[in-house]
Amino acid sequence: MKLQEISQQLSLEVQSAAGNLGKEVTGGYASDLLSCVMAKAQAGNVWVTIQGHPNIVAVASLLDLAGIIVAEGMSVDAATLEKAKEENVPILTTSLTTYTVVGELCQLGIPGVD
Amino acid sequence: MEGQRELRNISSPDLKDWSACMRELSLHILDAVENSLEAGATFVELAIEEDLAADWLTITIRDNGRGMSEEQLARISDPFFTTRSTRHVGLGVPLFKTAAERCGGDLTITSQLGQGTTLRATFQHSHIDRAPLGDITGTLLAVILSGSCDLHYAHRVDGREFAFSTEDVRAELGDIPLTHPTVREWLQNFINEGEVSLQRQD
Numbered sequence: 269m270k271l272q273e274i275s276q277q278l279s280l281e282v283q284s285a286a287g288n289l290g291k292e293v294t295g296g297y298a299s300d301l302l303s304c305v306m307a308k309a310q311a312g313n314v315w316v317t318i319q320g321h322p323n324i325v326a327v328a329s330l331l332d333l334a335g336i337i338v339a340e341g342m343s344v345d346a347a348t349l350e351k352a353k354e355e356n357v358p359i360l361t362t363s364l365t366t367y368t369v370v371g372e373l374c375q376l377g378i379p380g381v382d
Numbered sequence: 383m384e385g386q387r388e389l390r391n392i393s394s395p396d397l398k399d400w401s402a403c404m405r406e407l408s409l410h411i412l413d414a415v416e417n418s419l420e421a422g423a424t425f426v427e428l429a430i431e432e433d434l435a436a437d438w439l440t441i442t443i444r445d446n447g448r449g450m451s452e453e454q455l456a457r458i459s460d461p462f463f464t465t466r467s468t469r470h471v472g473l474g475v476p477l478f479k480t481a482a483e484r485c486g487g488d489l490t491i492t493s494q495l496g497q498g499t500t501l502r503a504t505f506q507h508s509h510i511d512r513a514p515l516g517d518i519t520g521t522l523l524a525v526i527l528s529g530s531c532d533l534h535y536a537h538r539v540d541g542r543e544f545a546f547s548t549e550d551v552r553a554e555l556g557d558i559p560l561t562h563p564t565v566r567e568w569l570q571n572f573i574n575e576g577e578v579s580l581q582r583q584d
Contacts, residue, residue, distance in 0.1 A: 300404050301484070302510045319405060321514050342405070 269293055269376060271314060271335045271358055278372050280337060280360035283344060293334045296378045298370050302327050309333060310381050316369050320344040325351040325359075332338035336364065339366045403477055406516025407441065407505075410481060412524060413474040414443045414501050419530050421447025421499065426525070427534040430515065432507060435542055438487075439505040439512065445531075450493040458491055478503055485509035519573045526551070526569060529560055537580060544576035 272289035275282060282289070294312030299305050300319055309315055311332040317324060318340050323349055328336050335358035338344050345361055352359045360367060374380075403409045411428065418426050424447035431440045450458070458475050478501075479489035487504035505512045518537070525533055526548055536545035551560070551569070558565060 306510065319513075321405070323510065327510075 269378065271360075274314065274359055274373070274376060274378070277376060278325060278337075278362060278364070278369065280362050283338075283359045283361055284349050285335070285356045285358040288358050291334050293378055294382050296336070296370065296373045297381055298366055306331070308381055313381065314332050314373065314378065316366050316373070318342045318366065320348055322348045322351045324348060325355055325357050328357045329355045333357070337369055339364055339369050401556075402511075403481070405513055407481070407513050408516040408518050408521040410474070410478040410503070411441060411443065411518075412521045415521075415525050417474060418443065418445035418447050418499070419528070421445065421449070423447035423531050425532045425534075430518075430537040432537075432539040434507060437507045438540070439507045441503045441505075442500065443502075444498065444500040446498040447495050449495045450491075450501055451495055451550065455491060455493050466574070470506075475501075481505075481513070485512040518577055519570060522573055523566065523569060527560060527566060537577065538554065539580040542580050544580050546572075 270290055270293070271293055274280070274288055274293060274303060275289060277382060291312065293314050295310060295314075296316065297305065297309040297313050298316040299308070300317050302323055304320070305317070305327050309327075309331050312334050313331075314334050314337060315324075315328060316337045318338065320338055320342050324336055324338075327333075336352075338359060338361045341361075341363035344361060349359065350356075364372070403413075415428070417424055427442070427444040429440075429442040431438075431442075433440075459479050460476070475489070475491070482489045482503045482505055486506035486509055489501065489503040491497040491499060491501045515525045522533070522535060525531070532546075532548045534547045536543060548560075551572075555565060
């Protein structure tokens with residue numbers, strides 16, 4: 269499934285890299301600790317977090333993630349969005365809780381990394 | 383969210399948005415200052431030191447509140463310990479400590495009954511899990527506009543420093559009270575400019 273379809277199914281708001289939603293999503297990962305994400309998330313994964321600072325773009329870019337879903341209605345820093353546009357990293361936001369987002373992703377057939 | 387921050391009514395048992403602490407160290411600072419005020423402090427010193435060469439971020443909060451006994455001090459990192467009667471768990475210090483330890487640092491508290499308390503939290507500056515300081519301006523405004531204590535603030539980044547005290551601010555304002563509506567905007571600009579001046583000039 270592509271990020272574009274996930275975005276539509278979950279009514280996410282695309283905040284950056286709207287032209288880069290066509291990659292196949294290989295799986296999902298959720299954590300607010302960047303060290304965990306660095307250790308576990310795999311290339312092509314969609315990452316669910318409440319963090320909004322620019323380091324999330326660095327992590328997504330390094331790991332070649334499909335995109336970042338910032339949940340719980342948390343704000344994303346302007347500097348983060350700027351960086352995300354430069355790096356072509358999709359950031360999608362939602363007021364849904366992390367738990368609900370992950371549940372929905374599972375229902376769409378997006379597997380975890382373990 | 384800037385400027386909308388307020389000190390919690392100290393008698394209210396509301397639970398905070400702790401998830402935001404994962405995103406901003408300034409919320410840990412606000413919580414620690416609230417603890418100082420609840421301990422009856424009339425003076426709070428807040429120092430934020432960023433030593434980029436040594437890769438440390440140190441936050442020190444010193445107050446002249448009623449202090450804690452050895453026994454209270456020993457239990458301060460236990461989330462089921464709180465001096466409050468309105469709720470039976472206190473998460474502030476344990477979460478602050480966890481955040482520091484997660485980033486290769488530590489949180490230490492020294493205190494003397496009747497003298498005051500000093501909290502010191504250290505973080506490896508470049509640690510991947512270190513949250514940014516966040517809305518320092520909003521945090522300082524909340525403390526200053528509460529009018530509950532004198533605040534000495536200093537933020538040092540390598541050689542640069544931005545520092546002020548509420549006594550200085552009062553002297554600058556003359557007869558205008560801190561609570562005057564225009565003062566908030568003036569303070570906000572003053573603190574914002576001070577913080578921006580600390581940013582790297584490259």
